[in-house]
Amino acid sequence: MPIVDAPEQFNQEDLYLDLHSTMGLPVYLKCEGFNFAGSIKLKAATEMVDAAERQGLLSSDSILIESSSGNLGVALSMIAANRGYDFECVTDARCNLATRLLIEAMGSRVKVITEGHPERGLLGARLDYVRERCASDPRYVWLNQHANPNNWKAHYRVTAPAIARRFPQLDVLFIGAGTTGTLMGCARYFRQTQPGTTIVAVDSVGSVTFGVPAGLRMIPGLGAGVRPALLDESFVDHVVHVPEAETVRVCHQLARSGFMFGGSTGTVIAGARRWLAEHRPAGEVTAVAIAPDFGERYLDTLYHTNWVREFYGPDVLDGLSTHEQYTH
Structure with a gap:
């Protein structure tokens, strides 16, 4: 075990969740957030x-x-x-x-x-x-995370190389777009070192980042009401927009399998599922998606049935089995 004297000195970089058994997806989910701050x-x-x-x-x-x-x-x-x-x-x-x-x-x-x-x-x-x-x-x-190049440099220096070491023949990388720091850092790294890797940005419906109209968004993390200054779309191969109701369903499905992640992760997984269904329906692919954090901080919103139904309708969780639903 490491010995640290400052909280930022510890971060677990190499844990991946195989989403085949829980979601039926050929995707390895890079689990960020095993650190004292709880997120990427x-x-x-x-x-x-x-x-x-x-x-x-x-x-x-x-x-x-x-x-x-x-x-x-x-x-x-x-x-x-x-x-x-x-x-x-x-x-x-x-x-x-x-x-x-x-x-x-x-x-x-x-x-x-x-x-x-x-x-x-x-x-x-x-x-x-x-x-x-x-x-x-x-x-x-x-510090201005929305325009500070050290935002993306952190992921160019740390996150992307860690993925490349674990998956030297990576086909697709799915990354959520918030400030686009993670997206730009990883995209730049793979463009230089593994140019055959497809970079797919995942955004929320209602976010203006990639030029679509603004709309109501209730889940924090991904998306923006102002186009991020860090974004350079030339490094992005595809963009997928995910409705927040779909984010909610994915998060609840994962939770019923014992894995609680934040809303950004649900959005990224939903985007990966949409992209793979269209571009790689046979499922023969090595794909990684990045999970920025876990779900404990969202218990009063994303994982609270009354909150979910208030904003996304009474039927948003329909179709989940009985043990997959909360009762409050």
Whole structure:
């Protein structure tokens, strides 16, 4: 077992779930989140803070500030607590309660934006608030995960090489698109080292990332109301958009097999299923999908039947066997 003296020093990089038995899919799910922050966002958070320190942007009185739907906020609050920085996480009402409580438990502040920008939605309003805070006080340092190249560099340096070592003949890689840091880092790496690997981006219906109209989205993580500055579509071979109701069903199906993952994972798996049915119906493929986190932080939303039925209709969980349904 490793011995660490800082929380970001530990991350399990090499665990994969074979989805054949649970979902009937020829996909290996790379399980991120076995670290003290509980998600893949630990890598980007560490890379961005390290770079800011190297560049002399942070001092003892600096206040880190970041817009986050949740997981990056947890990772940054953990690093800030360990290194002695103040941190303010700017999020919105879609952020899970458990996530907000985790951030506050580590001594950071949470600002919840309740009213979206008329054109750029809640994310646009969050970003406007961050800019206002930075303009009002020079102590604020905005890492800006939406445009910071160290976001994607973390996955170019760590995530993608780990996948390539385990699967040297990878046919398809499915990656969810949020800030597109994971997507861009992995896509760049495989374009250079294994150009035959097909990169499939998976996004939520209602996200504007790939040029489709904006729509209501309730599950945090994937998708965006503002096109990510990091995105370079030339590295992406295919894009799949998944309705959130389908995300919910996949997550519940996995949970009934004993595997609880977050909404981003459900979306990525649903996207992989759609893409494989169209492009590789015979199933003869070596495919990997990335699971950013686990499901415990979503118990009051994604895994709460009343919440699910309120937003996605009373029939969204129909068709699951009796033991696959929650009762509240």
